[in-house]
Amino acid sequence: MSQEQIDKAIAKDYAAGFTTDIESDTLPPGLNEETIRFISAKKNEPEWLLEWRLEAFRVWREMDVPEWAHVHYPEINFQDISYYSQPKSMEDRPQSLDEVDPELLATYEKLGIPLHEQEALAGVAVDVVFDSVSVATTFREKLAEAGVLFCSISEAVHAYPDLVRKYLGSVVPRKDNFYAALNSAVFSDGSFVYIPKGVRCPMELSTYFRINEANTGQFERTLIVADEGSHVSYLEGCTAPMRDENQLHAAVVELVAMDDAEIKYSTVQNWYPGDAEGKGGIYNFVTKRGLAHTNAKISWTQVETGSAVTWKYPSCILRGDNSVGEFYSVALTNNMQQADTGTKMIHLGKNTRSTIISKGISAGKSSNAYRGLVRVGPAAKGARNYTQCDSLLIGDKCAAHTFPYIESKNPTGIVEHEASTSKVSDDQLYLCQQRGLDPEKAVSMIVNGFCKEVFKELPMEFAVEAGKLLEVSLEGSVG
C-alpha cells in the first residue's frame, strides 16, 4: 500500500452529521451580565447561584485566552456565540419518555442510544443532554433505591442545594482558567451524581451530550461526588452535527472522591471534527479535574476522536495519603484536526501513586500533542508515577509532539517517563493485505492493537464502541 492509498483512506464522512429539525428557544448571540441573568432566571435559580455566576463572569472578563497550547485557530469572538438554547417542547419538562418529542428521540436512535431499549435492557442509566436541557433520565428510581442521586445539574440545584453549593467549584475554582471561568458564568446544564457512603453504584452511569443548535456553545457542567467508601463508574459520549461554522464547547467536570472512594470516569468524544479542509468543527476546550482524598482512586479514561481543536487535561489532585490517580488516553487526529491533550497528576499526600498511559494517533495533516504534568509536592513522601506516552503516525504529513513536565519537590518520589513514536509501516499493511484484509480494516486493526492498553480500561460495551469509532474516524486514512 502506498502513500497515495493512505491519503485516500483518511478522508471520511462524519457518521453523526445530521441535524434535528426542532424549534428551539435560542438566546441571540452576545455575552453580558444580562445574558447570565437570563440563563439563571430561565432555570429559576436561587440567588446564590446567580451571584456565583456573575462573580465568575467578572473574573473571566479580566482573563486572557490561553495561548500556550500547541494549537492554532482564528480568534474566537465570544460575543458571536449564543449562550442558551433549548428545544421548545421542553418548556414543560417531560415526566416520562412518552412525553419526549419523538424527533429528539429519533436523534438519539441515530446515535445508537435508543432510550426505550436501554430501559428494557436495564444496563445503563442515561442522562441525556440535548443542547442545554436534560431531556430524560432513566433508571432514576432504581438508582434512588441504592441512594444514588443522578440527575441534571439544574435539577440538583433545586433538589440538593446543599450538596451542589458545597462542591460546585470546589475542585475547579471559577478563576482556574479562562474557559473554566466562562463555563462557571454561563453553564447551561450537565450531570450531577452523588453516591452515598459505602454504596457501590448498581450500574454504569452514562450521559450523552450533543450539540444541535448552530452557533450555540455548549457549556455543560458535571459534578460527581463519591462519598466515603463508595464506587461509581461514569461514561460520557459526545457527538455533534455537521456545521460549517466552528462551535465552542467549554465544559467543566469536577470529581470528588472522599476517603476510600473510587470514581472511574470514561469519555468517548466524537464531536464533529470539521471537514477534510479543516472547515467547521468543534472547539473542545475542557477542564476536568478530580480530587482524591485518603485511599481514594480516580481513574480517567478517554477516547478522543472528534473536534477540530481539543484542549483538555483531565487531572487528579492526590491530596489524601495513599490516593491513586490514573489517566488512560487515546487521542486520534485526522485531516486538519489538532489536539493538545494530556493530564496533570498532582501528588500532595504520602505514598500517592499515579499512572499515565497516553496513545496518540496522527493521520492526515493533523497535529497531536501530549502535554502532561507530574508534580510531587514537598510532603508527598514515597510518591510514585509511571508515564508511558506512545505516538503512532499514519502517513507522512501529520505531526506528533510530547511535552512532559516533571516537578519533584520530594527526594523520595519516583517518577518514570517512557515515550515512543512509531509509524504504521507499509510492510505491516502489506502483510495484512496479503492475508486478505482490505487496507482500512488493516489500519484499524493496527491502530486498535496500539490502543489496546487503554481500551481494556473502558467498560466492556464501550470498548467495542470505541474500537468501531476508531475505525470510522480512520476511514480514508489509507486507500
Place this chain on the structure above:
Amino acid sequence: MLSIKDLRAEVDGKTILKGLSLEINAGEVHAIMGPNGSGKSTLGHVLSGRPGYEITGGSVEFMGKDIFEMETEERAHLGLFLAFQYPVEIPGVSNMEFLKAAVDAVRESRDEEAFDTVGFMRKAREACTAVDLDQAFLKRGVNEGFSGGEKKRNELMQMILLEPKLCILDETDSGLDIDALQVVANGVNTMRAEDRAFLLVTHYQRLLDYIEPDFVHVLADGRIVKSGDKTLALELEEKGYGWLEDEVA
C-alpha cells in the same frame, strides 16, 4: 492455475525481472532456485502485489484472472498466499485476532460463512500444534518478539488456516535449524493436494530433501535459464550456479 508470460518488473527504477515465463498447474510443486540478486524474492512480491514493484511488461493469470487488475487483498481472496522471508511485527494485535480477521475476510470474499469463535479457536489450536508452536503464541502480538524460527512457523500456521490455492514460500527455509526445517516440510507435505500448488523459492537444495518438487527452475538475471526435475537441484548443489551462468552465456 498460474500462468506467467514474459514478465518484466522493476524496483526503484532497477529492472529485476527480464522476461520470466512459468506455468504452474494445480497439484504441482515447483522450486525456484538461483543466486542472490537473481530476482527470486521479487517474483513472489510481484505476484502478491507489493507496493513499489512496477510491472513493465508481460502478463500473469492466476485462477483464470489477470492479477495485475487486482489489489493485493483480492489476490489473497483468490487463494494466493505468500509466506514472507522477513515477517513484520504488529504489536498489540493478537495472533488469534489477526488470524480470525484474515480467515473471515477470505471466507467473506467467497460468500462463505464465517467460523464461529469457538470453532475457529479449535482450528487455530490444531494449526499451532501442526507447526509445533506453543498455544501461547495465539495470544501474543503478531510476530511480536518471536524468534526467526517462530516467525517462519507462524507464517506456516497462517497458510494452514487460510487454505490457499497457491502457496509461495519465500526462502522459508533460510535461517532454520534442521528441526524447524522438518516442521516446515511436514506442514507443506500435509497440505499438498490435487487442487493446490506450491512455489518454493529457495537458496539451498536442503529443503528439497524434505519436500520433493515436481519441477526445479533456475532463475538467473531475471529469467528462468533452466528447468528440470528434482535432479537439477542436486546438480546445482554439486556444481554451483556458476556452471549455469557460464552455460547460458
